[in-house]
Amino acid sequence: MDVHISLEGRSDLAAQVYRQLLDAILDGRLRSGERLAPTRELARRLEISRNTVALAYDRLVADGFLVGRAGAGTFVSAEPVRGRAAPTGVVLPRPFWRGVEPEPAVPGARYDFRAGVPDARLFPMDTWRRLVGRELRAGIATYGDPSGHGPLREAISRHIGISRSVLAGPDDVLVTNGAQQALDLVGRVLIEPGAVVAVEEPGYPPARLLFRSLGARVVGVPVDAEGIDVAAIPRSARIVYVTPSHQFPLGTPMSLARRAALLAWAERRRAVVIEDDYDSEFRFGARPLEPLQSLDRAGRVIYVGSFSKTLLPMLRIGFLVAPASLAPALRTAKRLCDWHSELPTQAALARFIDEGLLARHIRKATREYAARHVLIAEALAADDRLEPVPSAAGLHLCARLAPGVSVRPAPGVLAFESLEEYCGEEPAQRGLVLGYGVIGRDAIPEGLRLLRSRMSAGPETPAARF
Template identity: 85%
Template sequence: MDVHISLEGRGDLAAQVYRQLLDAILDGRLRSGERLPPTRQLAHRLQISRNTVALAYDRLVADGFLVGRAGAGTFVSAEPVRGRAAPKGVVRPRPIWREVDTPAPLPSTRYDFRVGVPDARLFPMETWRRLVARELRVSAAGYSDPAGHIPLRAAISRHIGVSRSVHAGPDDVLITNGAQQALDLIGRVLIEPGACVAVEEPGYPPARRLFRSLGARVAGVPVDEEGIDVRAIPGSARIVYVTPSHQFPLGTPMSLARRAALLAWAERRNAVIIEDDYDSEFRFGARPLEPLQSLDRAGRVIYVGSFSKTLLPMLRLGFLVSPASLGPALRAAKHLSDWHGEVPTQAALARFIDEGLLARHIRKATRVYAARHTMIAEELAADVRLVPSSVGLHVCALGVSVRPTPGLTVEPLEAYCGESPPQRGLVLGYGAITLDDLPEGLRLLKSRMSAGPEAAAPRP
């Protein structure tokens, strides 16, 4: 391995070589078992005498950091060496970043009711490997369009046009690294410091934290059985973030009347609506309502979608559809953020969609998730108040809590509340637990569950 060493002046050169090699070992840049360059080679590269390098090596061997093997060379000692941490430093982030943290991921357990986790076993991995391998052979190696691979933008515009009635052409679509980057780009382009952004309460915590990190004042707006209460949106808000197809986390769809009211509000207030359509592909019953984007006539809705729940979170593929007036700014923000995503992955997804594989996967996964949804609803109907839901990867039970239990992972509704007092309840995902494990998982869940009086009360 080539080791970077810089020498200064004509002082003790052997000591400089020793110190820099020692730092590399202690920092973990040179790992146990790695071979160092021969002394003659390193001396030639540093333009110093071989004896100088040999002296530094001999000192490191004597200290136990290197070991010489006859006929093989000099290696970093097999004894484990802990890497040294970076200096603590005195630089501090802006105050908002001392409030925004990264929650630890929930552990994976046998009875895993985590939210937003699709079943990876349903994904056609071998087909995906074949598509990606093909694109790695043929994709250009240069920089690409910040808006994303053009065939993928075209495939997405066709897919959401057919499946969701979204009005979009390829030029209206921008590919992102998941829905979270889409929200970040929108915020960069639209949020002024101190601006008011309205979000659903309860709602999606990463969106709330993101908007705050961009300098926004975030206001939680109550959600009832028809969706966000438009009358409660602050008059100062100029952006509102909603999940109308399957409210996150309660699961209720926004009624058509409430959608019309929200669009009218945006028109009166000269505001923007961010519509996050995160898992509406999995529909088990009831007719789908029109997306806000397809009802919008004034160009005030930005539609955000993701393949993290439809396919796999590890793919980190999402997209947004914006009014033409915002397209250039969003594309520039994407370029400044990370230039562009992985072209082979985007090209593989384009083929996955165009060959009908995405539609086939959604049909198969929907049948599997529908069976799990039905079992949960039937098993818990007599014990808890479930929020009616016929789409997506989770259901919500109101007024109950669960005692921590080994082998059981459940998310409380309180974790999705940004206002006080938080609502009591559970959000039960069924993407990560198999149908075979569900009966025992639900039995364990009910045995650890306690209900308050609100569990059976009608919702306000």
């Protein structure tokens, strides 16, 4: 590996080479077993004597940091070298960031009911490898359009037009790195410091935190059986973030009457509605209602979607459809953020959609998720300690806990999420959020039996991830 070495002046050159190579080894930039450039080559690059480089190498060999192999070259010693940490420093982040803890890694569990994670075993990985390999061999070797790969934008506009009745052409689609970046771009373009953003309560915590990080004052608005309570939205709100197709985390769809009321409110208040349609492809029963975007006649809805739930989280491809008045600013924000999303993956996804593979995968996955949904829904309904929230779509179910019921943890064995985690207002609502994307159908009965055995009617305790 070529290591950057910068020489100052013409004195003590061997010592300068020695110190900079030593720093690279101690910092972990040069790892154990890596081959260094030959002395002649490094001397040529640095425009110094080969003997000078050889002297530095010899000293590192003598100190045990390098080892020479006859006929092979010079290598970093196989002895592990502990990397040095960056300076502690005195620079602090803004107050908001001092109070936000990194999302902890969730340990694996035998019975994994975590929400929002699709089953990787259902994904046609061999087909995906073929498509990605084809694009890599094609050799896309230039920067792309910040709005996204043209064929993918065309494919997305057709897909959401057919499957969700979203009104959008290719030029209306902006490809992002997951739905979270879509929300970030919208926030960058629309949120002024101190602006009020209304979110569902309970709701999606990463969206709430993101808007706060951009300087917004975030206000939770209650959700009932019909969706967000429009009458409770603050008059000063400039943005309303909702998940109308499958409310996250309760799972209920927003009624048509409530959708109409929200759009009328947004037009009166000159506000923007962000519609996050994160997993509505997986629908098991009721006919889907029209998205807010297709009902909107005033150009106040921004539609956000993602393939992370439909396919695999690791793909990190999302998109947004915004009114034409916002498109130039959002495209510029995307370019300033990361220029564009990764091109071979975009091109592969375009082929995946155009060849009918996405529709086939959704049909197959929906059948499997529907069977898991039924198993869990029937078990929740049969337990009088739980009050299931009606849901007919997505990758999770929610049930409220009866008063006084608590859940004992089972680390490493049982994993689920509590409704409290999704609440930003006090008092937090109590309940369980059970996903069925990770856990297989055959493991669900035993996992639910274990969950019921951990529930009691004792003192209330938080039912966090276990």
